[in-house]
Amino acid sequence: MTRRSVLIGTGSALPARIVTNDEMARMVDTSNEWIVERTGITQRHIAGEGETTSTLAIAAARAAIESAGIEPASIDLIVLATCTPDQTFPATATLVQTALGCNGGIAFDVGAVCSGFLYGLGVADSMLRSGMARRALVIGAETMSRLLDWDDRTTCVLFGDGAGAVVLEARESDDPAAPGVLATRLHADGAHNGLLHTDGGASSTGTVGKLRMKGKEVFKHAVTNLADVLREVLEVAEIPAAELDWVVPHQANKRILDGTAKKLGLPIEKVIITVDRHANTSAASVPLALDVAMRDGRIKPGDLVMLEAMGGGFTWGASLLRI
Known part of the structure; x- marks a missing residue:
C-alpha cells in the first residue's frame, strides 16, 4: 500500500x-x-x-x-x-x-x-x-x-x-492513479540574494525593512528555473507535459507565465491566471489561484495539476498532484 x-x-x-x-x-x-x-x-x-x-x-x-x-x-x-x-x-x-x-x-x-x-x-x-x-x-x-x-x-x-x-x-x-501528491522538487540558490530581498531584519537592522528587487534579472532567472523544475518533477513522476490538465503558477507577472508555458510547450489555456486581479501575493498566490480554479469548476477530480513558484533567495519548486 x-x-x-x-x-x-x-x-x-x-x-x-x-x-x-x-x-x-x-x-x-x-x-x-x-x-x-x-x-x-x-x-x-x-x-x-x-x-x-x-x-x-x-x-x-x-x-x-x-x-x-x-x-x-x-x-x-x-x-x-x-x-x-x-x-x-x-x-x-x-x-x-x-x-x-x-x-x-x-x-x-x-x-x-x-x-x-x-x-x-x-x-x-x-x-x-x-x-x-x-x-x-x-x-x-x-x-x-x-x-x-x-x-x-x-x-x-x-x-x-x-x-x-x-x-x-x-x-x-494500491491504485497508481489514486489522488495525492505525486512528486515535489525544491531548490534554492543564495548567491542571488541581492536581486530580491528586504533591506532589514531583526538581527541586522532591528527593522523589517523594505522590499527591493532588480526586476529584469529576476525575470530571466524565473523563466529558466521554473521551466527546469517543472521538467524535473514530470521526469520523476514519469508523466509527459502533454498529460497535464492544469498548471497553477506563482502569480508574479503575466509575462513570466507566458514565457514558462512557451518553454514547456504548454498552451496558455492550461495555465490558471489570477495575477490580473490579485497581483503578486507571494506565498499566498499559488493556493489562492488553486482555490479560485477549484471553486469555479475548472479543476476537477482526477485532473493532473502542477503547482510551481519562484521567489527571493532565490528559492523555487514545483509539485505535481492528482486531484
Missing part, C-alpha cells in the same frame, strides 16, 4: 480594500497602461486596519476546512508559509491553531518567500507520508503591502495581500 497526501479542501481570503491601477497612478508616477503592459496586473487587494497575516490565514483556513467537510480539531499539523508574520515570534501558525481550536498538534511557519507554499506543501507531504500526522493544513498568507516602499513605482505596483490554504489527508491505496 502506498501512503499519499490527498488534497481534500481548499480555501482563500482577500482583504476588503481593492486598489486599482488608476488609484496607484495617483500615488506614484505610473499609469494603468504601463502596469498592464509590463505585468498584466489591473488591481490588487491591500490589507486595512485590523487585517493581518494571521486574520487572512485564519479566514482561508476556515474556508478550506469547510470545503473538506471536516472538524478543525482533526487537524494535527499546520504549516504556514509567510515572509510577513504577525510577530517575529512565536510562529503565526500558532495563532491560526488557537483560533481554529486544534491546539496540541504541530504548528510552525516556513520562510521561502514566494516559494513558501511549495516548501510548506513539501514538508507537510513528507510528515503525512511518514505517519507523523494524519491531516495537515498548509497555508500561504501575506501582507506584502507592509514591506513595500510606496515611493518605489517599480515594486509597489506589483504586490498585494491575501491568503490561500489547503487541507491534506494521509490515505493509503
Whole structure:
C-alpha cells in the first residue's frame, strides 16, 4: 500500500480594500497602461486596519476546512508559509491553531518567500507520508503591502495581500492513479540574494525593512528555473507535459507565465491566471489561484495539476498532484 497526501479542501481570503491601477497612478508616477503592459496586473487587494497575516490565514483556513467537510480539531499539523508574520515570534501558525481550536498538534511557519507554499506543501507531504500526522493544513498568507516602499513605482505596483490554504489527508491505496501528491522538487540558490530581498531584519537592522528587487534579472532567472523544475518533477513522476490538465503558477507577472508555458510547450489555456486581479501575493498566490480554479469548476477530480513558484533567495519548486 502506498501512503499519499490527498488534497481534500481548499480555501482563500482577500482583504476588503481593492486598489486599482488608476488609484496607484495617483500615488506614484505610473499609469494603468504601463502596469498592464509590463505585468498584466489591473488591481490588487491591500490589507486595512485590523487585517493581518494571521486574520487572512485564519479566514482561508476556515474556508478550506469547510470545503473538506471536516472538524478543525482533526487537524494535527499546520504549516504556514509567510515572509510577513504577525510577530517575529512565536510562529503565526500558532495563532491560526488557537483560533481554529486544534491546539496540541504541530504548528510552525516556513520562510521561502514566494516559494513558501511549495516548501510548506513539501514538508507537510513528507510528515503525512511518514505517519507523523494524519491531516495537515498548509497555508500561504501575506501582507506584502507592509514591506513595500510606496515611493518605489517599480515594486509597489506589483504586490498585494491575501491568503490561500489547503487541507491534506494521509490515505493509503494500491491504485497508481489514486489522488495525492505525486512528486515535489525544491531548490534554492543564495548567491542571488541581492536581486530580491528586504533591506532589514531583526538581527541586522532591528527593522523589517523594505522590499527591493532588480526586476529584469529576476525575470530571466524565473523563466529558466521554473521551466527546469517543472521538467524535473514530470521526469520523476514519469508523466509527459502533454498529460497535464492544469498548471497553477506563482502569480508574479503575466509575462513570466507566458514565457514558462512557451518553454514547456504548454498552451496558455492550461495555465490558471489570477495575477490580473490579485497581483503578486507571494506565498499566498499559488493556493489562492488553486482555490479560485477549484471553486469555479475548472479543476476537477482526477485532473493532473502542477503547482510551481519562484521567489527571493532565490528559492523555487514545483509539485505535481492528482486531484
